[in-house]
Amino acid sequence: MKSKLEYIWLDGFQPTQSLRSKTRVESDFGGTLEECPMWSFDGSSTEQADGSDSDCLLKPVAIYPDPDRKNGYLVMTEVLNADGSPHASNGRATIEDDDNDFWFGFEQEYFLWDVDTQLPPGFPENGFPRPQGPYYCSVGAMNAYGRDMIEEHLDLCLEAGINVEGINAEVAAGQWEFQVFAKGAKQAGDETWIARYILERCGEKYGYAINWHPKPLGDTDWNGSGMHANFSNSVMRESGKEETFTAICEAFGRNIERHISVYGADNSQRLTGKHETQSIDMFSYGVSDRGASIRIPITTATDGWVGRLEDRRTASNADPYKVAAAIIKTTKEGLAG
Numbered sequence: 001m002k003s004k005l006e007y008i009w010l011d012g013f014q015p016t017q018s019l020r021s022k023t024r025v026e027s028d029f030g031g032t033l034e035e036c037p038m039w040s041f042d043g044s045s046t047e048q049a050d051g052s053d054s055d056c057l058l059k060p061v062a063i064y065p066d067p068d069r070k071n072g073y074l075v076m077t078e079v080l081n082a083d084g085s086p087h088a089s090n091g092r093a094t095i096e097d098d099d100n101d102f103w104f105g106f107e108q109e110y111f112l113w114d115v116d117t118q119l120p121p122g123f124p125e126n127g128f129p130r131p132q133g134p135y136y137c138s139v140g141a142m143n144a145y146g147r148d149m150i151e152e153h154l155d156l157c158l159e160a161g162i163n164v165e166g167i168n169a170e171v172a173a174g175q176w177e178f179q180v181f182a183k184g185a186k187q188a189g190d191e192t193w194i195a196r197y198i199l200e201r202c203g204e205k206y207g208y209a210i211n212w213h214p215k216p217l218g219d220t221d222w223n224g225s226g227m228h229a230n231f232s233n234s235v236m237r238e239s240g241k242e243e244t245f246t247a248i249c250e251a252f253g254r255n256i257e258r259h260i261s262v263y264g265a266d267n268s269q270r271l272t273g274k275h276e277t278q279s280i281d282m283f284s285y286g287v288s289d290r291g292a293s294i295r296i297p298i299t300t301a302t303d304g305w306v307g308r309l310e311d312r313r314t315a316s317n318a319d320p321y322k323v324a325a326a327i328i329k330t331t332k333e334g335l336a337g
Contacts, residue, residue: 003029004072007039007058008197009079012047012089015265016212016317019197020046029073036060036075048079048089055082061092062190067159068196074160074197091321095185097328104179104188104324105165105230105308108195109316111211112146112174112203120174120216121145121208129173132223136171145174149206156198162191171223185324190225192320214315215269222269224277227315231327232308235335242305244335249285249294250307251334256283258330261324264315271313278313290299 005024010017016094022041029035043049043056057080067070072285079087087095122145138144150167157164157178167178169281180195182188194203200210215224235244260267260280271280276290285294287301300307314323 001029002027002071003031004066004069005036005075006069006072007027007060007064007075007077008194009041009058010089010091010193010319012043012079012087017089017091017319019200019279020192021197031063031065031073033060033063036063040075042291043079043087048087048101052126053082056080056087057082057084057134059316062194064160064162064194067156068198068201074194076194091319091325092186092189094322095325095328097191097332098185100183101184102185102231102233102324102328102331103308104185104320104327105322106180106188106192106314106323107177107179107226107228107230108192109170109175109177109227110199111172111213111216111225112149113208113209113211113216114175115209120172120211122173128222131170132173132221135169135173135175138169143173144169146176146206146208149202149208152175152205153195153199153202156202157195160194160198162195163199164195170225171221172217175223175225185321185328188324189319189321199298212317213316214264214267219269221275223275226270226277226312227264227314227316227318227320227323229311229314229323229327230308230319231311231324231331236308236331237284240304240306242301245296245300245305247337248331248334249296251330252285252294252311253283255326255330255333256281259311259313259326262318262326263313264318266317267313267315270315276312 008021039058044051044054058077062076064074066074132145165179272278278293284292286292287296288298295310
C-alpha cells in the first residue's frame with residue numbers, strides 16, 4: 001500500500017515565517033516517526049539557502065495521521081543545513097531544555113481573511129460591520145462568520161491527535177481562537193504548528209486565507225490577535241507560595257527584550273496599552289488583570305498559589321518554539337533567584 005507523507009517545515013522569510021510542505025509517497029509505511037526518512041528541498045526558493053548551494057535537509061520530528069487525506073500523514077520537520085547543523089530559521093532548535101516538567105497552553109487567535117474582498121468575513125467591502133460587542137463567543141448568522149470552516153478545522157485537529165482543548169469566536173467579526181495544550185515545549189510547538197497548517201489547508205476549501213498579523217485592521221478600535229502563552233512547571237504547580245510567582249514575574253520584568261524579540265513581528269501595533277494590553281516597552285503583572293503583561297489567573301491565587309501564569313504579550317504570528325524557549329529560560333532564572 002502507498003502512503004502519502006506530507007513533510008511540513010517553516011521557511012526562512014522574515015520577519016514572519018510561513019509554513020511550507022511537500023508530499024513524499026512511501027510503500028508499506030507503518031506510521032511511525034522512525035520510518036520517516038530525512039529529505040531535502042530547495043532552500044533558495046524559501047529564503048533558506050543561496051542558489052549556488054541550495055540543498056537544505058528536513059529532519060522529521062513528529063508525525064500525525066492526516067484525516068483529510070487517504071492514507072496520509074502529517075510530518076513536522078526541522079530544517080537543517082547540508083552538514084546536519086540546525087538552520088538559522090530553526091526555532092525548534094532554540095529549545096535547549098525540554099522535558100515534560102514544563103506545560104504550555106497556547107491560545108491562538110487569528111482572522112479569517114476572504115481572498116476576494118481582502119477583508120474578514122462579515123466586513124462589507126466599503127466599510128465596517130457593527131462595532132465590537134456581539135461577536136465574542138457569539139451565535140447566529142449576524143454575529144458568527146465562518147463557523148462551518150471552524151468546526152471542520154476542530155474535527156480535523158482532533159482526528160489527527162492534536163490536543164486542542166477548545167475554540168471560540170473572538171472579539172472582532174471574523175476573528176476566532178483555538179487552544180492547544182501539551183506537556184513539553186517541543187510537543188507544544190509541534191502541535192500548534194500542525195494545527196496552524198491544518199487551518200491554512202482547510203481554508204483553501206472555503207476561500208479563506210488565515211491572517212496571523214497581530215493588528216490586521218490597523219490603528220482602529222478593532223481587536224488585534226495574540227497567542228496568549230499559559231505555562232507552569234512542577235514548582236509552580238506545587239508551590240503554595242505567592243513569593244514563587246512574584247519571583248518569576250519579576251524575572252520576566254528584567255528580561256523584556258528577550259521575550260519581545262521572539263513574541264512576534266509588528267507586535268508594537270497591538271501592544272499599545274489599549275484593548276486589554278500593556279504597552280510593549282512596559283511590564284506589569286497582577287491577579288486577574290487582562291491589561292497586564294502577565295496575568296496571574298484568579299484560580300492560581302484562590303487555589304493556594306498553585307497553578308500557572310499567562311503571558312499575554314505573545315502575538316498571533318509568534319513562533320511557539322521560540323516563545324517556549326524564552327519562557328523556560330526566564331522562569332528558571334526567576335526560581336533560581
